[in-house]
Amino acid sequence: MSKKVIVIGSGPGGYPAALRLKELGADVCIVEAWDFGGTCLNRGCIPSKAFLDTGHRVHAFEGLRKLLKDGSGVNFSPDMLDWDKVKARRADVITKLRTSLEKLFQAKKIEVIRGRAAFSGSNEITITGPQGEIKKTFDAAILAAGTRPSFPPPFRDFHEQLTDSDRIFDLPRLPKSLLIVGGGVIGLEFACFFNAVGVKVEVLELLPDILAGEDPQVTRAVRSSFEKRGVKFHFGKKTASLELGAGLKAAVLEDGTRIEAEEILVGAGRAADLTGMGLEALGLAWDRRGVKVSDRMLTAVPGVYAVGDVNGISLLAHSASRQGEIAAENIMGADHAFDDSIVPKCVYAWPEVGSVGLNKAQAEAKGLAVKTARAFYLGIGKAVATDETEGFAQLVFDAGDETVLGAQIVGGPATELIHVIALAVKLKLKRRDLKEIIYAHPTMAEAIHEALQK
């Protein structure tokens, strides 16, 4: 008899797990309480990139203006943007992708149950949904329930009057000014988009810098690019109170600074909320970081796995997907581990950022002697020809045998180029191996080639 497996959540953690389980012969069913495809497809990676694409078009339009005869052409202003069309385009992109995902599940004959799942016994879940209550038993379960936007104090008490990364996509109109709480990837991508379409953007970050954990050369380059375009950052300051009367909203910082904006977006991280999921019935502990798992994605309860955001390891869609596949394979008898060291970390703003493996500080913290090599796009033909000279490619090598340990790329198609280095890190390639690749000319990848010559 085939193994009965239940997957809870259809995001990039859950749906690849269900597909892999089906492929491996399991009797699989997937439960989704909200939109099929999870946060990534409906309220995360995809809609944010559709918004950013609108920003890119404005950016390109501004670039074209430089080549027009003086006095000709039009100046972009936010009033020209049809906000409803921007939102409709985002909705259209989501619908296309969600429909094809749903069709794939129909074609593969994978049972999809709509409703909220909760564990009601050591090998049973209860699903409450439009069809009433359904009980299902399982041999193994994969928890892929994701996370939700988190509201630190004092923002928590004003949840309804502020916006978050779920609701920002449906703002009734484009605000004239926006205060973004959080200088991580989510905050920066929204800052980039709203700034590009003419909104006055300020970013409030509790830490001393943006993109926590990222190489300081990277954060400096990104920060300075954003600042040149008019984004204002406030670092290392706590918010003492909020004033949310009629008119502009205001955050009052502990040092008395008052930041006013038409809208406040809280993008200060995400947290697990597993209330009501019956984890207590299983004897499974959780906190806001989620459920602890081994590198095999197994929780403390035999047969129960947790993948994606809900295990707090990486909070990225591609990590979730790999973890989902690993959990599925392990349930069906394999013994695979998740390798965090080759997960690319990307920012899809401009300049783009792609980093993988170790940066200098991370390598040194592990006791490794390293050397770095950096080449700026300013010296790369394609970058100059396309007016994309912002940024650099930086490689990190073991100081002794020159094994490639990681890379940080800022600017150009950094989120694409980084995969070359991910492969090098995975295969433990040496500097000389990367030098043997022939880099097409003219390409932005020549920045990697240039860095290898340093």
Ligand SMILES: Cc1cc2nc3c(=O)[nH]c(=O)nc-3n(C[C@H](O)[C@H](O)[C@H](O)COP(=O)(O)OP(=O)(O)OC[C@H]3O[C@@H](n4cnc5c(N)ncnc54)[C@H](O)[C@@H]3O)c2cc1C
């Ligand atoms: C604005 C934004 C932009 C982002 N951009 C990127 C990006 O560019 N690249 C990237 O890698 N990551 C990005 N992320 C992060 C990415 O979205 C998440 O890492 C990813 O969605 C996690 O996948 P998951 O499957 O673990 O969880 P989710 O995608 O959150 O899916 C979990 C699903 O479980 C369902 N669920 C929860 N509880 C139950 C229950 N009891 N019963 C049934 N169903 C349940 C939920 O409804 C949800 O659909 C972004 C996130 C945001 C918010």
